[in-house]
Amino acid sequence: MSTVIGYAETLREQSADIDPETREAFLAIVHDEARRMQRVVEDLISLSRIEAEKFTTPTEAVDVGQMVEVSIESARRIAERRGSQLVARVAPELPPVAADRGQILQVLDNLITNALRYGEPGTPVTVSAYLQDAMVHLTIADQGEGIAPEHIRRLTERFYRVDTSRSRSLGGTGLGLSIVKHIVERHRGRLNIESELGRGTTAHVLLPVAAAAEPSLS
Ligand SMILES: Nc1ncnc2c1ncn2[C@@H]1O[C@H](COP(=O)(O)OP(=O)(O)O)[C@@H](O)[C@H]1O
Ligand SMILES: [Mg+2]
Known part of the structure; x- marks a missing residue:
């Protein structure tokens, strides 16, 4: 200011x-x-x-595959600028998750933008979604510089950045992963960031399947 x-x-x-x-x-x-x-x-x-809204659990039945398509479409321009291909791998017949549609898009937009920004230009970014133990497992993977282990656990802190001036020049606010973490927690899900220096980063988001869609035990 x-x-x-x-x-x-x-x-x-x-x-x-x-x-x-x-x-x-x-x-x-x-x-x-x-x-x-x-x-x-x-x-x-x-x-x-x-x-x-932390204490109100989201209830819309949301098709994650469709959300992946929408967010890939909106990231297309920046992907083209970076020369990166966006690859979607969505398992067939994925059950809906109990979610807030807008917030799921925010999660995907933030993670895809990070993967494109911090991934090596010209390398692909892969978004996959599959079912595992009554959770929809989303992964966003890049081939980039990766993140050193000592930074990983601090990434979801507000304004925490590994390289402040670089992130700023790329248009980052330092709040993206903090937003992602809060949304995932509101959805009673889990967020995990896995990274290897010099190889790349994969963000994992697990979201509970909507109750009516859970496979019946009887
Ligand atoms: N896919 C990634 N590869 C390497 N570093 C990343 C990746 N995603 C996030 N980071 C690091 O984590 C920091 C925090 O991310 P984020 O909260 O989205 O803020 P911003 O992108 O606005 O800087 C980034 O500044 C960057 O240093
Ligand atoms: Mg970001």
């Missing part, structure tokens, strides 16, 4: 002495910083909404 205010003040107070090129450069900084602030505010609002 101080950057935006600082540049805006300079532009107003010294406008007579600033040449058009410098002026354009300053305006571009103001614009980019304001956009970044907007993303941070949006993510913070998201987090408080999710927290406020």
Whole structure:
């Protein structure tokens, strides 16, 4: 915010002495910083909404395969920019999960964006979904730089980033995985991030199958 205010003040107070090129450069900084602030505010609002609903278990029957398709479609532009292929592997006849549709999309969007941003350009990102022990198991895997073990357990902390300036320049707010963790917890699911330095990262999300869809024991 101080950057935006600082540049805006300079532009107003010294406008007579600033040449058009410098002026354009300053305006571009103001614009980019304001956009970044907007993303941070949006993510913070998201987090408080999710927290406020923490004790209400989601009940919509959500088709995870369909959510994977929707989020892959919305990540297509950034995938193309990175030269990365998005591969979906969804098991047939996956039962629905008891979920909040918008929040499942948020989980997928955040994890897919991370995989594309921190994966090696030109390598694929694979999203898979299959059934395991009455849970739908989602994985988002990249081939990238990976994450050192000492960082892994801190990744879901608010604003925690392995490389702050890099994440910032890639458009990150440092809140994505914190949002993912809160959503998964609200769904009584589990989140696990597995990574090997120099090889890549796989995020695992387990979500309980909707009650009516659970296989009957009788
Ligand atoms: N797939 C990944 N590969 C390598 N590092 C990752 C991956 N996903 C997340 N990270 C690291 O975890 C940090 C936190 O992720 P996140 O909460 O999504 O914030 P952001 O992406 O906005 O920085 C990132 O800054 C990055 O350092
Ligand atoms: Mg992120």
